[in-house]
Amino acid sequence: MLKSSLRDVSVNFASHLAKPVVLRDDSEDMAKRSTYLECLARAAFAVACSAALALTGPLEALATSSEVDAAEAAYGGAEEALDAAEEKLSAISAEYEALSAEVDALQVKIDELATQVLEAQTSMLEGRSALANAAVYEYRSSSLSTFLSSLLGARSWNELSRNVDYVDKIMDQQSEEIAQQKELKDQFTKASDQLTAQKNQQDEKLEVLNGKRTEAAAVVEEAARYADESSEKLADLKQQAEQFIWKSEAPEPEVDPDATTTERDDAVSPSTPVIPDPAPAPDAGEYRSGVASAYGGSSDPYTDNPGTTATGAVCDDYSMGVAVPMSMPNFRSYFGRTVEIVYNGMTVYATVNDCGSMGGGSRALDLQPGVFKAFGYPDCYAWGLRTVKYRFL
8 A cells, every 4th residue: 555655756756856946036926835845855755755665675674673683682792792801801900910919019028038138148158258267277277186186285284274275266266157157048048938938928919919910801701792893992901811911010220321341242152062950949939941141250251340230230159149141031030139049958049130031032041150169160161051939129
């Protein structure tokens, strides 16, 4: 019925268009012209509707009721999935912020303890050096035989008594130095244990913190199953999930333009056999395993002594610094950090203050003289290349 009516209208419209119509340009015919144009527009609309019906059939054929319901359900499901993902990411974000604050607070404690450990280590190493020098002096001067000669060669009781008193004072002084050295070592051990405990606690929290990124990615992946990839909301959620990884807010330092040690040649040949750790520490925490070389000081002909490191620190026969390879990602971000190095059951702490090519990155650390001497090796070549465990604090 509707088709028939529209068809009649279209026929009449066509016949009407065939008739010539003359309209004058004066003001009397403006109303007639307006009316005429309005009739033409209505007729055109009727013709268009008639053509559409002829081509497509009844309006209800364009989309069934079930298809409309399915589309609405899919849209509603996608919106619900995205809303749920947004809510979960908000909760993860709150946990992430809380954990980040805890990690940062622990880093402050670690930095304070690292300073204490380095000071305690310096005192302990100085005391150890003093005892070693005293032992060398005793050996070279044969003071023990002199003491015995003094005791046995006494000509009177008074002379013997004075000699015994003198020997007692010498022995007491040495005993005090030994006791003081033991106390220094105990202080170092205590500070080191506290530092290790704090770092282990931070490592645990960092593991949970970095896991938030995986958790967030899983939430977004689940939401993507229901939402269209072109969804702006889904794109925003993906971008938010990528940010769930802890990064230090400290600015990355630059290499000192006056540094003289960064372009050094290797003191120890890269072809030197690597000596494994004779007493390797068990795997734990964030310790890494790598090859450590040695440089600097009077035994290194390729490095200025004293030299200026990448951070502007001094590298000489007593410096307690290490270099990291420039091939390491963001290597400058390690400048100023304390590194804990474990070898042959001993632990030595040093400060990252330099960088270098280091065999194209085949070595993890380059130890300055104070560090390899703390492990008991007198020069670069005695240390050579050795496998150590280490972690940045």
